[in-house]
Amino acid sequence: MILNILFFYLAAVTIISALFVVIKRNAVHSAIALLVTFVHVAGIFLLLNSEFLAAVQILVYAGAILVLIIFVIMYLNVTQRYRMFNRLKLIAFFVGVVLFAEVLYIITRTALKGQKGEFPIAKVMEMGNTEAIGKVLFTDYLFPFEIASLILLVAMIGAIVLAKKEI
Amino acid sequence: MQFLPADMNIIMPEIIMALIAIIILLADLVIKRKKSLAFLGVIGAGVVAYTIMMDSPGAAFSGMFISDGYSKFFKLIFLVNVILVTMISVKYIIIEKINLGEYYSLMLFSTLGMMVMASAGDLITLYVGLELMALSTYVLTGFIRHNTKSNEAAIKYFLLGAFSSAFLLYGISMIYGLTGTLELKDIADYINKNGLENNKVLMLSMILFVVGFGFKIAAAPFHMWAPDAYEGAPTSITAFMSVGTKAAGFAAIGRVFMIALPAIKLEWSTILIPLAILSIAVGNIAAIAQTNIKRMLAYSAIAHAGYALLGVIAADNEGIVSMMSYLMIYTFMNIGAFAVIIMLRGEGAKGEDINDYEGLAKKHPVLAAFMLIFMFSLTGIPPTAGFIGKFYVFMSAINAGYVWPVVVAVIFSAISAYFYLRIVMYMYMKEPINNVGVQNFEPLLSTSPAIGIVLIVAAAALLGIGIFPSFLLELARAAISGF
Numbered sequence: 001m002i003l004n005i006l007f008f009y010l011a012a013v014t015i016i017s018a019l020f021v022v023i024k025r026n027a028v029h030s031a032i033a034l035l036v037t038f039v040h041v042a043g044i045f046l047l048l049n050s051e052f053l054a055a056v057q058i059l060v061y062a063g064a065i066l067v068l069i070i071f072v073i074m075y076l077n078v079t080q081r082y083r084m085f086n087r088l089k090l091i092a093f094f095v096g097v098v099l100f101a102e103v104l105y106i107i108t109r110t111a112l113k114g115q116k117g118e119f120p121i122a123k124v125m126e127m128g129n130t131e132a133i134g135k136v137l138f139t140d141y142l143f144p145f146e147i148a149s150l151i152l153l154v155a156m157i158g159a160i161v162l163a164k165k166e167i
Numbered sequence: 168m169q170f171l172p173a174d175m176n177i178i179m180p181e182i183i184m185a186l187i188a189i190i191i192l193l194a195d196l197v198i199k200r201k202k203s204l205a206f207l208g209v210i211g212a213g214v215v216a217y218t219i220m221m222d223s224p225g226a227a228f229s230g231m232f233i234s235d236g237y238s239k240f241f242k243l244i245f246l247v248n249v250i251l252v253t254m255i256s257v258k259y260i261i262i263e264k265i266n267l268g269e270y271y272s273l274m275l276f277s278t279l280g281m282m283v284m285a286s287a288g289d290l291i292t293l294y295v296g297l298e299l300m301a302l303s304t305y306v307l308t309g310f311i312r313h314n315t316k317s318n319e320a321a322i323k324y325f326l327l328g329a330f331s332s333a334f335l336l337y338g339i340s341m342i343y344g345l346t347g348t349l350e351l352k353d354i355a356d357y358i359n360k361n362g363l364e365n366n367k368v369l370m371l372s373m374i375l376f377v378v379g380f381g382f383k384i385a386a387a388p389f390h391m392w393a394p395d396a397y398e399g400a401p402t403s404i405t406a407f408m409s410v411g412t413k414a415a416g417f418a419a420i421g422r423v424f425m426i427a428l429p430a431i432k433l434e435w436s437t438i439l440i441p442l443a444i445l446s447i448a449v450g451n452i453a454a455i456a457q458t459n460i461k462r463m464l465a466y467s468a469i470a471h472a473g474y475a476l477l478g479v480i481a482a483d484n485e486g487i488v489s490m491m492s493y494l495m496i497y498t499f500m501n502i503g504a505f506a507v508i509i510m511l512r513g514e515g516a517k518g519e520d521i522n523d524y525e526g527l528a529k530k531h532p533v534l535a536a537f538m539l540i541f542m543f544s545l546t547g548i549p550p551t552a553g554f555i556g557k558f559y560v561f562m563s564a565i566n567a568g569y570v571w572p573v574v575v576a577v578i579f580s581a582i583s584a585y586f587y588l589r590i591v592m593y594m595y596m597k598e599p600i601n602n603v604g605v606q607n608f609e610p611l612l613s614t615s616p617a618i619g620i621v622l623i624v625a626a627a628a629l630l631g632i633g634i635f636p637s638f639l640l641e642l643a644r645a646a647i648s649g650f
Contacts, residue, residue: 151299158305
């Protein structure tokens, strides 16, 4: 019961603050709303018994990425207030509402009961959250993990190539 | 799961590809002649193609990575793509003043991502490969840093690409919640075992997959990014992504829909029909109004995605075979056409406006003849390969019982003749506009031996496949025998 209430609180705040990220005219306000989103997503991870992911969420997203975003906002001095919506906002709103209603209808009417994996909560508790994730990451998901490292390399090359003054 | 050394043999082509891309990146520090990096890239891609041929089929990393005929055929398309595009880039990136080693390296990384996508046996692997491919292409699109058009194209491509990735991820997460697995074969098994054919969430995730992949193959109505991105990107990269990204998207569509979701075959082919028809209609009609040839070819790429989708709609092995051979043919004709555009891009001359082609046959008869072949092939006129490709795609769709989409496609295909043959008409039936004298035009053409080879290879492949089509079809049939 208490967990349910906690979940709905976290989910609601995540969605509302994510909405604020998009609709706030002031970029700094958006960044703060983003911080709220990150922290509450970390809370949802905690509810799912994923302490490691929650910690990473705070460290990487709130700690590193958000600091970078705010740094960029300060650096570029983003004070100009742009128009937030264009002429198509009514159509977009209509399509959005219809899509949302469809997804809501389908999700609430179907139980998502997939097969259980190798790591039920009891086992994760026993061997430790971080160990379990590390074990899966370096055995079952080794290949995508290595490709992900290449993605980071490409991102780095791209940032340097596109941003450096003289190459 | 245990780590098996045998897995390394199966992913050997990918390992070599990653190594070559990194070697080029490092060699760029010491080598001043970037031409040799391009040479290294071409040789490297050739070696990878050889290892793919020698590679024994099998699954690695507990089914996450599958090497079979299907993936090999697609990897061949990607490698042909990267080799030809590297060869047409050498002179072009000097003219555009973007002669950097990272260019070749990023192209190889992007190809690696495509290869991973084609081999993915698992939705996570598929997604990670897709991101590797897409991220490298975003950077390459904005590679002309001093050109605002290129920057704009990269930003648009990046934002909409990230948006479509979100759709794809949403679909993946739903199917994971429903089945509890990400492996394509297990998903199909679980659906069969538990009778989930009519499950609503399954439909929803399938639709989200269609959106995600539809964006990558630039099928209407998910095509809005394509004209801007194709026009702004460096011309060589336009060729690269119009062929490579599209083929990779189709590889993923074939794999996911045929292996993971065969239970709802009827549903996804019903959803893909309007997509295909709309792509063909939007692509061919919008292309008529274009005066920039890159933009025209962007709309034509949308239309060609629609034709290839007709093969997927057939939803049987013959359909997949026709889709695969169509993409192989499209690789040659599209890169050939872009090679001609690149040759017209000299110092000071853009060569992108279709008026630039007026009287080309008088100035450069050989080049005009090559363009003639590519335009005929894109229209689908025999004896070029474009005709064979379209013929088999239409054939397989009709055999599967979809007659009216094919009728519509044929009508629009006839309309497409207008804008392809308009180029031919400009080249052969109009006089050169500026009366500067023939000699003065010579330096405008940026020729190099590499680009000449590309033109000859592409034209020879188109005529060869057009006259002896059975070879390519047998290759594609053999490729999916174990599908």
